[in-house]
Amino acid sequence: MTVRHFRSLLDVNSQELLQIISRASELKKMLAEGATHEFLKNKSLAMIFEKSSTRTRVSFEAGMTQFGGSSIFLSPADSQLGRGEPIADTARVLSRMVDAIMVRTFSHETVESLAENSSVPVINGLTDSYHPCQLLADMQTYFESRGNIQGKRVSWIGDGNNMCNSYINAAKLLDFELCIACPPGYEPMQSLLDANKDRVHLVRDPQQAVIDSSLVTTDVWASMGQEEEQQKRIVDFADFEVSSELMSHANSDAIFLHCLPAHRGEEVSAEVIDDPNSLVWEEAENRLHAQKALLEFLLCS
Ligand code: CP
């Protein structure tokens, strides 16, 4: 049997993505009702973190525990990765001991290399290019609060970063329109724009991007690894804050999402993130349920 990986959203098809989202909501209900769901009893997940994390680490760890399994946290500082053991060798070793590997790293090539050399599923927990696990939670949050996203308009405001690239993949798989407003020089991957011309539009004016939108989303202006560009980015993104004024041009019931952590007063105002139409806490919680659905999909189907 060929092993399934989750390097980007495009490792699943539309039907599988819908299935994972709906299963995530089911697992959420089971947990709330206290139903036993030890579907990964005695299974273990290795988690390699080369960047910081709160949500991704805790949701995978808690998820594996709830499933009756366990997880192992590995950082370069206290594993041989930090002393130069090749990622391919690490993949070969880990996949003889655990049932799945999650990795958060810089270059997307690292995830590809892990997957090529692993006999167990490899999950991308964020790279400089993509953050597909976050999209599972974002889409679950939209479906639970507003129904099917097909045919809706979604607006991305700010940096064309890993999250933005993953929104483009979600637009393709779930058939929605995505309007991206970013400053010149901060565009998402050109190959993704080229491949999705029919549904992804790039504009420079955030107000134009949010018109008719059902979901407005953004992310930090400087991602992990770009800290030294923070001051320049504050200037370049000055007109890209998601404010109440900007939200007033979207649909009146538009929801606001942010993968978190957020910088109030930069990419989003305190008023918007703390508004009832901001579902960021639900979205953060859904990381747990969505990733459990993903683990079950990769390990049990
Ligand atoms: N959204 C997200 O991935 O959060 P962490 O960096 O805390 O994992």
Ligand code: NVA
């Ligand atoms: N774009 C952000 C997402 C953090 C979850 C980063 O890569 O740092």
